[in-house]
Amino acid sequence: MATTKFKGTEVELLGNEVNVGDKAPAITVVNSDGLGDVVVGGATGKKQLIIVVPSLDTGVCATETRNFNAKAAALTDVDVTVVSLDLPFAAGRFCSAEGINDLTVASDFRNKDFANAYGVLLGGSVLAGVTCRAIFAVNEEGVITYKEIVPEITEEPNYDEALNAVK
Numbered sequence: 001m002a003t004t005k006f007k008g009t010e011v012e013l014l015g016n017e018v019n020v021g022d023k024a025p026a027i028t029v030v031n032s033d034g035l036g037d038v039v040v041g042g043a044t045g046k047k048q049l050i051i052v053v054p055s056l057d058t059g060v061c062a063t064e065t066r067n068f069n070a071k072a073a074a075l076t077d078v079d080v081t082v083v084s085l086d087l088p089f090a091a092g093r094f095c096s097a098e099g100i101n102d103l104t105v106a107s108d109f110r111n112k113d114f115a116n117a118y119g120v121l122l123g124g125s126v127l128a129g130v131t132c133r134a135i136f137a138v139n140e141e142g143v144i145t146y147k148e149i150v151p152e153i154t155e156e157p158n159y160d161e162a163l164n165a166v167k
Helices: 059-072 088-098 113-118 159-164
Strands: 003-006 009-014 027-031 037-040 047-052 078-084 104-107 134-138 144-149
Touching (some): 027 113, 037 078, 047 059, 047 113, 059 088, 059 159, 088 104, 144 159
Parallel strands (some): 047 078
Antiparallel strands (some): 003 009, 027 037, 027 104
16 A cells, blocks of 8 residues: 655555556546646657646645746656646646646546546545645656655655656
């Protein structure tokens, strides 16, 4: 059973745990820009950086998304997607207000298919039903080459390791 922590308390992660070396499931999520479908994971012929956050409406998630947006501008041939369970409308407002335009922000609100397929859905806690903070790098063939489940949800991820995984 995979876990993370929220303010020091261990929280179980639900769903199918995926790890480095596994095929990244191709999952359809909803783009916050126009409500169109976006597929993350799978073999796309491009590297992917999938950034999972609990909610863009929190300080740490907002900071992380802004930081990755700034760093994503320097990446070539890498699809960078932030996935949360926020409604696409709220995510779209966040992107407009923050100038987020160098990555895709998407929602898994419909069925939590992504959260369950990647094992990042929080179980029994005050945050049950949202995603943990995680990062997955996927190569051109759809294989996971990097995974970070941030040990404490209230802390930022290791940006350098994640970015190095797709360079």
